[in-house]
Amino acid sequence: MSGQCAQEAQPGLDPRSRLLCALGLCVAVAVCRSWPAALAGLGFGAACLALNSGRWGALARRLALVNVFFLGLIATVPLAVPGDPLLRLGSLAFTREGLMLALHMTAKGNAIFLIFWGLVQPLSPPRLGSALSALGVPDKLCLILSLTFRYLDLMRHEWDRLVTAARLRGFTPGTSRRAWGTYGLLLALLFMRAMDKSAAIHQAMICRGFDGRFRSLGGLRWRAVDTALGVAACAGIVLVAVLERGSA
Amino acid sequence: MHISEGVLSAPVLAGGAVLAVAGIAVGLRKLEGEALVRTGVLSAAFFAASLVHLPIGPSSIHLVLSGLMGAMLGFAAFPAIFVGLLLQALLFQFGGLTVLGVNAVVMGLPAVICGLAARPLLSRSGPAFAVGAFACGALSILGSLTLLYLALVLSGDALSVFAGLFFWAHLALMGIEGAITLVILGFLKRMRPELF
Numbered sequence: 001m002s003g004q005c006a007q008e009a010q011p012g013l014d015p016r017s018r019l020l021c022a023l024g025l026c027v028a029v030a031v032c033r034s035w036p037a038a039l040a041g042l043g044f045g046a047a048c049l050a051l052n053s054g055r056w057g058a059l060a061r062r063l064a065l066v067n068v069f070f071l072g073l074i075a076t077v078p079l080a081v082p083g084d085p086l087l088r089l090g091s092l093a094f095t096r097e098g099l100m101l102a103l104h105m106t107a108k109g110n111a112i113f114l115i116f117w118g119l120v121q122p123l124s125p126p127r128l129g130s131a132l133s134a135l136g137v138p139d140k141l142c143l144i145l146s147l148t149f150r151y152l153d154l155m156r157h158e159w160d161r162l163v164t165a166a167r168l169r170g171f172t173p174g175t176s177r178r179a180w181g182t183y184g185l186l187l188a189l190l191f192m193r194a195m196d197k198s199a200a201i202h203q204a205m206i207c208r209g210f211d212g213r214f215r216s217l218g219g220l221r222w223r224a225v226d227t228a229l230g231v232a233a234c235a236g237i238v239l240v241a242v243l244e245r246g247s248a
Numbered sequence: 249m250h251i252s253e254g255v256l257s258a259p260v261l262a263g264g265a266v267l268a269v270a271g272i273a274v275g276l277r278k279l280e281g282e283a284l285v286r287t288g289v290l291s292a293a294f295f296a297a298s299l300v301h302l303p304i305g306p307s308s309i310h311l312v313l314s315g316l317m318g319a320m321l322g323f324a325a326f327p328a329i330f331v332g333l334l335l336q337a338l339l340f341q342f343g344g345l346t347v348l349g350v351n352a353v354v355m356g357l358p359a360v361i362c363g364l365a366a367r368p369l370l371s372r373s374g375p376a377f378a379v380g381a382f383a384c385g386a387l388s389i390l391g392s393l394t395l396l397y398l399a400l401v402l403s404g405d406a407l408s409v410f411a412g413l414f415f416w417a418h419l420a421l422m423g424i425e426g427a428i429t430l431v432i433l434g435f436l437k438r439m440r441p442e443l444f
Binding site: 022023026027029030031062065066069070072073076077079080081098101102105106107108109110111112113116117120121123125128138140141143144145146147148149150151152154155156158159173174175179180181183184185187188189190191192193194195197198199201202205212 | 252253254255256257258261272276279280281282284285286287288289290291292293294295296297299300302303304305311313316320327328330331332334335337338339340341344345346347405406407408409410413427428430431432433435436439440
């Protein structure tokens with residue numbers, strides 16, 4: 001993957017263990033229906049935060065953003081679920097059962113977000129690509145992921161350059177047909193340049209021996225700590241299953 | 249256009265994952281050499297374009313451009329959209345691992361269908377091209393909103409009010425996406441007629 005030349009294993013957890021444990025825990029929490037299992041998921045999420053190095057401010061901002069969506073659910077789900085009315089809005093009843101269901105979804109969503117933040121968010125896209133490749137994801141998909149990440153910054157700079165050039169020629173952003181037409185043309189130029197660039201990139205890759213296969217320079221190494229994380233995740237999944245069965 | 253984690257039922261999540269795997273497999277099947285590299289670089293360009301906020305009154309919106317992806321990439325739009333969603337989850341935590349399949353189907357399936365269906369019209373000129381380009385952008389959004397509505401409603405009646413509000417609140421995007429797709433495809437047809 002781009003930006004990663006060292007073949008040596010990097011310190012810390014193997015991205016494969018992070019990814020597999022996150023997937024297992026997220027699926028277990030996503031399909032649970034009981035409150036004890038959802039609360040256990042929140043506990044797992046809080047525990048997983050120990051595996052992400054700080055960035056508490058960013059976490060708080062992202063968490064707030066995630067919960068804006070859940071505020072929408074809390075406002076609407078109680079209107080669609082029949083039950084004991086807490087509040088009446090004309091002919092609509094805001095029910096206790098609906099509120100509890102919305103809060104349950106919110107708990108699950110936050111739990112999954114925290115698990116993701118702790119286990120997967122610390123992975124850079126190149127590390128994620130290496131892990132996916134090592135886990136048997138098709139080479140072509142890993143290559144698209146690698147190229148998308150590699151050229152994302154370039155495309156953003158290209159867009160900034162196009163907008164700056166347009167502004168220097170008197171373009172004023174706004175909500176008018178002319179402004180939106182200009183945005184459309186700038187986007188068309190961005191895509192045209194991306195296509196031209198892709199042809200040059202492909203030629204350059206062939207010159208460097210590209211044969212269509214994705215070769216990761218990931219330097220992955222499964223250690224005892226990865227096995228320990230896997231065992232802990234399996235225990236967590238079993239706990240969710242037991243709590244589900246107990247609440248059924 | 250994402251669904252957050254923790255909302256959808258297990259059968260919907262599983263169905264989305266299965267359909268997404270099938271869509272990716274079909275999309276990757278014929279992707280080789282330069283087409284593969286072009287998909288990756290265009291995916292980066294689409295990702296960059298989706299981060300652009302266009303002013304609309306006192307607020308702003310960001311574009312989806314899924315119909316345009318379908319028109320330019322065909323079946324390859326599906327893996328490109330999947331990769332875009334995966335990176336969005338990783339970089340911005342929009343969406344997540346369990347809903348990745350559903351979100352990829354919600355955005356990718358209408359994009360591929362509209363892109364392929366519009367190609368005969370896009371190869372012509374005049375009003376037929378304009379209708380094809382506009383419909384490609386607009387109907388792709390309509391398809392995504394419909395699939396999103398279905399995913400929410402199939403997960404339980406409790407989400408029906410939210411699903412309805414989400415659908416109607418985003419319907420105006422159809423016109424905006426259709427118009428922008430028309431401008432972009434019109435420019436590309438003039439500058440790169442061999443594409444269509």
